[in-house]
Amino acid sequence: MHPTPINLTFAQYYMQKFTAILLLFALLSFNFSRCFIYAGYNLNKKYITTSLCENRNKPLMHCNGKCFLMKKIKQANNKEKCNEAEFKKNNSYEALITTKLVITIPLVKNISLVFKNPTFTYPKKSNFIFEPPQA
Secondary structure, eight states: OOOOOTTSOHHHHHHHHHHHHHHHHHHHHHHTHHHHHHHHHHHTHHHIIIIIOTTTTOGGGOOTTHHHHHHHHHHHHHHHHHHHHHHHHHTOOOOEEOSOEEEEOTTSTTOEEEESSOOEEOOSOOSSSOOOOOO
């Protein structure tokens, strides 16, 4: 039996546990999406082979729904690349200093760093951040 922490109520304690498990599940499902695609293919192989396979009318090819599996994996890869590109695009920031900033080091006497214009602002669009060419 796990004792509840002293400063948390019973509901808060289990809400934190639920949130942690939910976040862990979301993280794992995102990272193992291809495993879920393979598992879904293996569980529904008969239905995929008879109904969804592009080559179901060509039994000599022995496709057995692998065309459908490859299409789903390609969709997952494209979705992952789009999410990654959007994440990179939305999370690149730079800060510009715009007012005076004084930094004093208390351990060393008579030393202070003075910067002109130290307020940080975010520009709307930066033209001088290097972006490598797309392959």
